[in-house]
Amino acid sequence: MYAALFGSTLIGTAADTDLRRGDADFRSRNGDVSITSAFPGGRMNRCTQINDDTFAITIAPESDPINDSAWYAFRIESQRKQTIRVLLHYVGGSHRYEPKISRDGETWQSATELISSASNSGQDVEMRIPVDAEPLWIAGQELLSTDEISQWSNQLTRLPYVAKKRIGRSVQGRDVEQLTITQSDDPDYVYLIARQHPPEVTGAIGMVHFVDALASDSEIAQRFRKRFAALVVPTVNPDGVHHGHWRCNANGVDLNRDWSHFTQPETQAVREQLLHCRRSGEDRLCLFVDFHSTYDDVFYIPAPNDRVFPAGFTRQWFAAIQNRFPRYDVAVDDNHNAHRSTSKAWVDRTLGVTAVTYEFGDETDRDTIQRVATGAAEEMMRLLLELPERKSPERKSHEQRSREKGSLLANQQTAPPTPRRQLPSQPRNQNPEIRLVSGVSDGEPAVVR
Numbered sequence: 001m002y003a004a005l006f007g008s009t010l011i012g013t014a015a016d017t018d019l020r021r022g023d024a025d026f027r028s029r030n031g032d033v034s035i036t037s038a039f040p041g042g043r044m045n046r047c048t049q050i051n052d053d054t055f056a057i058t059i060a061p062e063s064d065p066i067n068d069s070a071w072y073a074f075r076i077e078s079q080r081k082q083t084i085r086v087l088l089h090y091v092g093g094s095h096r097y098e099p100k101i102s103r104d105g106e107t108w109q110s111a112t113e114l115i116s117s118a119s120n121s122g123q124d125v126e127m128r129i130p131v132d133a134e135p136l137w138i139a140g141q142e143l144l145s146t147d148e149i150s151q152w153s154n155q156l157t158r159l160p161y162v163a164k165k166r167i168g169r170s171v172q173g174r175d176v177e178q179l180t181i182t183q184s185d186d187p188d189y190v191y192l193i194a195r196q197h198p199p200e201v202t203g204a205i206g207m208v209h210f211v212d213a214l215a216s217d218s219e220i221a222q223r224f225r226k227r228f229a230a231l232v233v234p235t236v237n238p239d240g241v242h243h244g245h246w247r248c249n250a251n252g253v254d255l256n257r258d259w260s261h262f263t264q265p266e267t268q269a270v271r272e273q274l275l276h277c278r279r280s281g282e283d284r285l286c287l288f289v290d291f292h293s294t295y296d297d298v299f300y301i302p303a304p305n306d307r308v309f310p311a312g313f314t315r316q317w318f319a320a321i322q323n324r325f326p327r328y329d330v331a332v333d334d335n336h337n338a339h340r341s342t343s344k345a346w347v348d349r350t351l352g353v354t355a356v357t358y359e360f361g362d363e364t365d366r367d368t369i370q371r372v373a374t375g376a377a378e379e380m381m382r383l384l385l386e387l388p389e390r391k392s393p394e395r396k397s398h399e400q401r402s403r404e405k406g407s408l409l410a411n412q413q414t415a416p417p418t419p420r421r422q423l424p425s426q427p428r429n430q431n432p433e434i435r436l437v438s439g440v441s442d443g444e445p446a447v448v449r
């Protein structure tokens, strides 16, 4: 049925430069209906009127070929109350994200029921949408703009142990920001990043709850901050988020495939920070987590690497999460070799530090994301606190300093080398029901059941 409606003049290809711009403004012939994507995160590449109440919207990616994460976000107003038909046509991709709606652009609800039919290929979807004079946002996920993330991080910086700084600028000059959460002046580090891929909103939501747990006043978080610093880059790709990109930054580069050559300012900025906390002392950087979204909740970890620090951390961490949520299915893909230019692969291989890609499902219930991300953060803190304390030259000098107060003949000998810190073996259940999946690659369907 769609072939008839989408004449060849309406169907562009992603190479059509007109379609690369994500924002468009549309007004119906009689002026009744207006549809726009001219807002941060908006994406509607073209809109045309088919008849009085039917509109064809083209959704196209910023570059081609591209990962099939077809992001759409537009806002409709209608002078009169009516139900309109929107024919969504995807160029270079297919329907992936179930619609979410909002009346204010801030509070959202799922609206799968808007979809009245879809073609087998998923390239064409029909929505029937009740509209009126009050604006109605329709998007693939909740809009989580850089402004909203900034509001959240600004709230956090009111806490005395949270600071924020700019670590670089994006291609288009937007700030790439990093939070530091610590109450130690000689901390070990965990490094967290999110939103390399703009539509992966559930990953960003997971990151927010994870970080909230690290900044909370819980007993474990207070102990954690006395020894560790969490460094957090909530939005690695602010340009892509702003323009409603499906995948890439403003140069059309998939940032999570840029971790070999570091051709982009965003990945360069994060690498510099990671190298800094790695350089500042042996085994200071204890964990790297990169938050993403895919079809189901899953942890991606690099192929087993005996030299990685801290040894055995991921297995213990995932077991702890599974023990904590017995009815939640912790899925792990430990055979994730497909792409060698990801953040996780680089941190694992080059820094020798445990690196995890933490994926939340596109449609995972948001309360579940909050519960599991908070629990995962608490289990991470508990396990890292079980690591033996670092005996770095810096820390040693603190001990020496206090001794030296009483003696001018301070012992100048260097300490014998200490063995690499290892997590103590865990008394708790080592074989919980973690689901191992294989052959899943980032951004592709995780066929796991």
Ligand SMILES: [Zn+2]
Pocket (backbone or CB within 6 Å): 197, 200, 256, 292, 293, 442, 443
């Ligand atoms: Zn991703």
